[in-house]
Amino acid sequence: MEQLELFDLAPDFRSHKKFKNRIFREKAELELELRQQGRDEIVYVLSFGGGTQSAHLLEQHLQGRIHYDYIIFSDTGAEPQFIHEQVEWWRARQRSFGNKTPFIIARHSIMKGGLEEMLMRWILTDYQRFQMPVYCSTLDQQTGEIKPAGMMPRQCTVDFKIIPVKQAARRMVMEKLGLEYRQKMPDHIGFIIDIGFSYDEIRRINTDQSPQFKYMRLAYPLVEENLTTSDSIRFLEENNFPMRRSRCYLCPFNCDGARDIGMDWEEIIESEPLSFLKACWFDDKLREVQKTGTKIMRSIPYLHYSRQPLKEVYPSDYTRIREANGIELEEWAIEWTACIKENHGLR
């Protein structure tokens, strides 16, 4: 309620309780703090998501308004192809500027196949850690009624997007210094990693201190500019830049018919039918495995917010795509099974 009232007023991050409570601070203050700790050499990193808001920051970098030493895109292994194409578009734009800032593609350090690998591992092995924000239902044992039961925590953004960026930044600096990744970071080096959250996403900010690396701080320049997601989209539109929203093809935050915000299942169905089929496959498998009782997950998981099987939300699309792409889906599942067997062993 407090937040809704706030959005009726002109955005001002300084009035927000998260800023007042020092959950996050301005970039200038983070820089000062690092320097006071003797970390005079600050490495500036853009965590690039390939979508709209971090593209806004990348453009500011290309225009010479923000300095970055590294631009790092973390591949979650489940972005739609159109996001990879958008990333390539930005790389080409960077080249057209003659901008030489290293542009790095990072991945999860253990599961190089990203979220697909995590899910396949969960489905096919005894692996218990489930890192996606799926919608949950519970079965009332007495009445037999199935009731909504919240969502699983969203751990995937941290594990598959933010941590790989930090690790890649660390690796680049250690290599430059001729040090091994595992060695201690020299005391005079600090990092500031820019995250492309917008003012309307302040709720997603939990800290400006990296929990993994004490010499890394997290900054939110769009929030400091009081820019909202719509402001970034408008900026991209006015400049004729690509505007697809970055997310995984199976992300539970996809909506129905939300083309205006660009996070909808229809976009996946139209642009990448096979990915939609994979999402339906995962959605079914998650419940199938959860039902066996071998997982610590007690609730029934769904990718769609209605808590219905995804294929039943879009029945005619599912049937059509299943007919057209069913063989490719089976080949993909066979390939993954072989890969999981080799890397993790099957249950």
Ligand code: SF4
């Ligand atoms: S886009 Fe969705 S599924 Fe992908 S990392 Fe973010 S929250 Fe997780």
